[in-house]
Amino acid sequence: MAQEGPSLASLGTPGQVDGHATLQSDRGDETQALFMYQWSAGVTLLAAAVAGINDYTAIWCEHHDDLLGELPSGLFHAVQVKTDSTPNARWTCSDASFGDAIKKFAEHEAAYSARFERYVLFSNIKPYVPGATAKAPARLASSPVRVRDLCLSVLTWSELPQPYKASFEALVKYTGAAADVVFRVLRKLGFQSGPHLEDFREQLCSVLSGIPACKNFTVGWLEKVRDEVLLLVGKASSVTVPALDFYASLLQSDGRPEAMVRCKRIAKEDFEQAIRQHPGSGFRYANVGGHLQLGQASGQKERLRQKMAAGYVAPFFDALWMLAMSAEERLLAEANVDAEGTLRKTRQLESAMLVACKKVELDVLLAEPDERRRGLKILQGVFQKADELARHDRATVDGERAETLQGVAGLLSGSCKFAWGASVDGAGDGT
Structure with missing residues (x-):
């Protein structure tokens, strides 16, 4: 007799209306995945630092921004991690999430302009770049890359040509920031492509394999290392502080113990050590010893x-x-x-x-x-x-x-x- 297939999950598919196919309204699991996607961005930045692709000496997680990349000069890169699950989506100047990122960057620029060297939008989708045949002025002006490049080509925002000046002014209105602040943000703006939303954990193994110390790791070991460094970033992104550090730290002006902030920093050396300490990275000698006779x-x-x-x-x-x-x-x-x-x-x-x-x-x-x-x-x-x-x-x-x-x-x-x-x-x- 043929065996029955696997039974349906307990209580069946949740949220169905009158037994008909219905999208779920409670998507807590997807929300958790988005948090992990942000952790994967931190892993990517640190992996690139270890491989010598960027100059970060450390990253800060959930401190002033989603991520901060710390440079040897003492300056920082602020990183906003944004995702979009719409097929073939591209960022445009009118997207609310793009406007939210610029608004956050404008807050940094207004308060710490001299400390931020760059603002980075890390995302699973790319910014819209018009094709050679694109002609519609509004569509051309919706490109964040074009608006950014034009800001770099002029001395003040008032010199921006139309229709790009209209897109800039719309961003200023959306963010509520001063025009000169938004102008400086756009001049420092960069875009970084992250892995796809659907399989970012698998793609992260390919990212880690680019680190010299991981080149000879098997897929199985890479997966274990990936999970270990994801957890490292996840802990720094949350309030995971050893009890002694928590209670022994002086309170800051915002009422939180100083240790809560210190634990948000992951040095490049900490990331390297997490990789080196993994069992897959140890060199095992052939079982040919025996010179040491214990007890003698x-x-x-x-x-x-x-x-x-x-x-x-x-x-x-x-x-x-x-x-x-x-x-x-x-x-x-x-x-x-x-x-x-x-x-x-x-x-x-x-x-x-x-x-x-x-x-x-x-x-x-x-x-x-x-x-x-x-x-x-x-x-x-x-x-x-x-x-x-x-x-x-x-x-x-x-x-x-x-x-x-x-x-x-x-x-x-x-x-x-x-x-x-x-x-x-x-x-x-x-x-």
């Missing part, structure tokens, strides 16, 4: 001391030995809970730190001829590399702290896998 580090104490003394870094032995023993103890504790998983993790940490330590050792050996100065530079380089891995490549080191990685370096040196720029008793550097 205590027998390597004197060997490590000799190697560090030979490298003129004996004063730092106690600190490194404490880190080594602490790292071993931490990994042993994990092994008691998950022996197989900890073995894989230990080999990954071992491989990551061995490669890092040997690279630092090689660089110092090539650059520093004085054997007495090599050890200190190697120690400094190893500690710095451990900190970089812990901060910016957490997936590669399974989220471990820098102190654990530094301890692993100590264990590797104690087991004769790398030295401190000098041999022990005439032996090679690897002893």
Whole structure:
């Protein structure tokens, strides 16, 4: 017997009149999608910043405008995110949503003219640009691009030619702003095309794949990264503040804690870190380690001391030995809970730190001829590399702290896998 198809959703299709096909009046799900579209605009701006396409050092979400792009100069780009689901729609000067955007930009221009370098309309539809055969004056003058370009070509708005001057004056009337303010806004106005409304989440994967760090990601990993960075922008766009920051912050003049504003800023580095920390971006070494024998580090104490003394870094032995023993103890504790998983993790940490330590050792050996100065530079380089891995490549080191990685370096040196720029008793550097 053939199986029945999937049953209809509980209670059937909502909002139907007398059982006949009827458009829904309650479209809360579509409203939520539009909020997410605005988040996708923030992701697009940050992705472009990471890829070097724009100069933004950070974006601000729902602070003065939908989005603010922060520039190294301290200036800003104000970004209005507008959508339209009408097929083949184009923005014209008479559209209410376009007028609303200009009105908002005019408020910025009146209050902070010197701080705003550009005003951007980010949208799923493009502005109307007349074709070569277009002749109707009113239609020509409805083009926001033409009006903008003419504002750039004259010194004052009063010099605008007709019929474009009429479109400009209609915008002035709609916004209620001073004509010279609207004129300055239009001279700073830019348009940016966003993804389609219907499949913007899928298109966002293509946007992220343009970032060098994401080029080799599979589609599955790109989708996970996309969801992670969308949530990052979504949190900054809402009132998501850690409780301690919320209650420890002084109130501003608008009655809100200062932390509520700080949390609206996403630095380009924060966005990069969110990508790097994703599991898909970590480098996994082949399962060929095994140099570290957990539980046997205590027998390597004197060997490590000799190697560090030979490298003129004996004063730092106690600190490194404490880190080594602490790292071993931490990994042993994990092994008691998950022996197989900890073995894989230990080999990954071992491989990551061995490669890092040997690279630092090689660089110092090539650059520093004085054997007495090599050890200190190697120690400094190893500690710095451990900190970089812990901060910016957490997936590669399974989220471990820098102190654990530094301890692993100590264990590797104690087991004769790398030295401190000098041999022990005439032996090679690897002893």
